[in-house]
Amino acid sequence: MSGISQEDVAHLARLAHIDIPADQLGHYAKQLDAILNAVAEVSSLDTANVAAMSHPVPMTNVFREDIPGVSLTAEQALSGAPAVEDERFRVPRILDEE
Amino acid sequence: MVEATMNYDEAISKFDPVLGLEVHVELGTNTKMFCGCSTVFGAPPNTQVCPVCLGLPGALPALNKIGVESAIRIGLALNCEIAEWCRFARKNYFYPDMPKNFQTSQYDEPIAFEGYLDVEIDTDEGRKTFRVPIERAHMEEDTGKNSHVGGATGRIHGADYSLVDYNRAGIPLIEIVTKPITGTGKYAPEVAKAYVAALRDILRGLGVSDVKMEQGSLRCDVNLSLRETPESKLGTRSETKNVNSLRSVERAVRYEVSRHAARLAAGDTVVQETRHWHEDTGISTSGRAKSDAEDYRYFPEPDLLPIAPSREWVEELRAALPENPAVRRARLVADWGLSEIDMNTVVNSGALDLIVEAVDAGVDPAAARKWWTGELSRIANDRGIELEELPVTPAHLKRLEELISAGSLNDKLARQALEGVIVGEGDIDEIVKARGLAVVSDDGPLLAAIDEALAADPAVAETIKSGKLAAAGSVVGAVMKATRGQADAARVRELLFEKLGVSE
Numbered sequence: 001m002s003g004i005s006q007e008d009v010a011h012l013a014r015l016a017h018i019d020i021p022a023d024q025l026g027h028y029a030k031q032l033d034a035i036l037n038a039v040a041e042v043s044s045l046d047t048a049n050v051a052a053m054s055h056p057v058p059m060t061n062v063f064r065e066d067i068p069g070v071s072l073t074a075e076q077a078l079s080g081a082p083a084v085e086d087e088r089f090r091v092p093r094i095l096d097e098e
Numbered sequence: 099m100v101e102a103t104m105n106y107d108e109a110i111s112k113f114d115p116v117l118g119l120e121v122h123v124e125l126g127t128n129t130k131m132f133c134g135c136s137t138v139f140g141a142p143p144n145t146q147v148c149p150v151c152l153g154l155p156g157a158l159p160a161l162n163k164i165g166v167e168s169a170i171r172i173g174l175a176l177n178c179e180i181a182e183w184c185r186f187a188r189k190n191y192f193y194p195d196m197p198k199n200f201q202t203s204q205y206d207e208p209i210a211f212e213g214y215l216d217v218e219i220d221t222d223e224g225r226k227t228f229r230v231p232i233e234r235a236h237m238e239e240d241t242g243k244n245s246h247v248g249g250a251t252g253r254i255h256g257a258d259y260s261l262v263d264y265n266r267a268g269i270p271l272i273e274i275v276t277k278p279i280t281g282t283g284k285y286a287p288e289v290a291k292a293y294v295a296a297l298r299d300i301l302r303g304l305g306v307s308d309v310k311m312e313q314g315s316l317r318c319d320v321n322l323s324l325r326e327t328p329e330s331k332l333g334t335r336s337e338t339k340n341v342n343s344l345r346s347v348e349r350a351v352r353y354e355v356s357r358h359a360a361r362l363a364a365g366d367t368v369v370q371e372t373r374h375w376h377e378d379t380g381i382s383t384s385g386r387a388k389s390d391a392e393d394y395r396y397f398p399e400p401d402l403l404p405i406a407p408s409r410e411w412v413e414e415l416r417a418a419l420p421e422n423p424a425v426r427r428a429r430l431v432a433d434w435g436l437s438e439i440d441m442n443t444v445v446n447s448g449a450l451d452l453i454v455e456a457v458d459a460g461v462d463p464a465a466a467r468k469w470w471t472g473e474l475s476r477i478a479n480d481r482g483i484e485l486e487e488l489p490v491t492p493a494h495l496k497r498l499e500e501l502i503s504a505g506s507l508n509d510k511l512a513r514q515a516l517e518g519v520i521v522g523e524g525d526i527d528e529i530v531k532a533r534g535l536a537v538v539s540d541d542g543p544l545l546a547a548i549d550e551a552l553a554a555d556p557a558v559a560e561t562i563k564s565g566k567l568a569a570a571g572s573v574v575g576a577v578m579k580a581t582r583g584q585a586d587a588a589r590v591r592e593l594l595f596e597k598l599g600v601s602e
Contacts, residue, residue, distance in 0.1 A: 063163035069134025
């Protein structure tokens with residue numbers, strides 16, 4: 001048991017900007033718990049001599065030269081935006097009124 | 099809301115301040131950190147964007163080599179260790195100026211760490227060095243730019259909606275973070291300011307950024323806490339953002355010391371929060387509480403491979419570092435025989451490198467300094483351009499000085515020759531020839547001009563003869579005018595007195 005609580009689920013949902021109705025928090029807590037438990041099996045292995053791996057490709061220092069390439073036009077960049085004004089992306093009010 | 103403050107001297111007598119400074123510097127690379135979009139300032143909105151910096155699905159980042167190189171050079175200049183291996187991480191949060199919904203940054207594996215920067219300030223006991231310990235310098239990317247519409251003009255509070263330009267999103271940033279700076283006592287504001295100024299000089303010397311605080315290419319956050327005594331444990335800190343001038347760095351520290359002290363003395367606690375600095379009123383106001391925003395869920399960036407700078411590369415970059423600005427400055431003060439005040443004038447005018455170039459080309463240091471901080475600064479200022487943008491080279495100044503010491507140009511004519519250089523009339527000799535600039539050294543034309551001047555004002559000769567030598571000024575002026583500034587004023591004066599039979 002990794003012990004994901006309903007409060008944990010509510011907190012994660014808030015951080016991820018996902019609405020989860022209160023009556024479903026338990027449902028997701030159970031699912032997340034099961035996933036974590038499945039992954040936790042790895043910790044039963046002895047990894048004392050195994051370096052942590054974040055990338056499956058054994059390469060480092062992959063760089064691009066500092067030379068400008070092709071950018072989009074403003075028209076292309078804005079073509080998928082739900083709202084546009086003044087060649088800019090129009091977004092809803094950022095802060096709620098206090 | 100304006101909060102209570104305690105007089106600064108009283109606050110410092112009761113509490114020990116601990117500083118922390120976070121500086122973000124925007125690199126002057128040609129392209130963004132993770133894509134090939136241009137970084138030129140002032141382009142029309144959303145014209146320097148692509149699928150990578152707009153966070154479009156499936157787009158993959160590609161790391162800018164100069165961005166990494168600049169980060170290593172900055173780390174080395176700040177006496178840091180350079181990581182043998184490090185990664186980028188995703189810092190997850192939602193904000194419209196960040197289209198990916200995460201910032202690509204470094205988390206627990208900064209490229210540079212454990213450094214220091216020595217800064218000098220004036221104290222009651224004379225000039226003193228403080229060592230500012232540096233915790234880390236790491237690579238990250240800038241965000242887009244929001245403008246707020248509706249409500250109070252331009253403010254995010256009460257705005258109806260916002261407009262976003264992503265040209266700035268993805269421009270390389272280096273964040274330089276100090277460790278807690280202790281032991282400054284009452285000099286905390288001065289140390290903070292001196293640190294940011296010294297850092298700015300180093301970054302400018304490295305040529306990695308234009309370090310313009312007013313344009314936001316160098317930004318500073320000030321962390322401050324107070325404790326009862328230097329032996330007490332650290333107090334709760336506030337983080338003041340948006341402190342974007344050297345003067346404000348000093349003021350913000352002073353203000354926060356006074357504000358914290360008032361709270362603590364009244365038995366209140368200091369809230370750990372982000373605060374916003376207001377340049378106009380010189381106070382900070384509460385932003386968001388820090389605690390609930392800190393869950394960034396960092397994890398290693400899967401789309402960028404680790405960076406493992408070879409020791410050969412690092413040593414190569416170390417060997418090519420420019421001289422530390424503070425060391426260089428001390429050397430030049432001695433070499434040129436300047437006072438600290440003269441040197442401040444030079445540095446503040448932005449002319450230091452130009453003067454060094456001229457001196458290296460053989461121009462006398464005093465003359466080089468006179469031209470660059472005087473006439474040329476005035477011209478650049480009138481035109482609203484930087485000194486470096488003037489088309490004046492060390493060779494121009496060298497030739498000008500040669501002509502002046504040979505007596506064939508005077509100061510006024512030299513200025514006219516420089517004006518010719520600036521408007522593109524050619525080199526000094528060409529301009530001197532084309533404009534007919536030459537001190538009239540033949541006495542004949544001068545005597546003729548003196549006669550004319552005396553004839554035009556018959557009374558003046560008697561006035562001078564009666565002993566009022568100051569009246570000679572008007573005659574000399576008239577002769578200078580008649581010869582279009584090409585006369586040697588001292589010689590004109592000499593000839594005039596000779597003619598009138600008076601002696602000085």
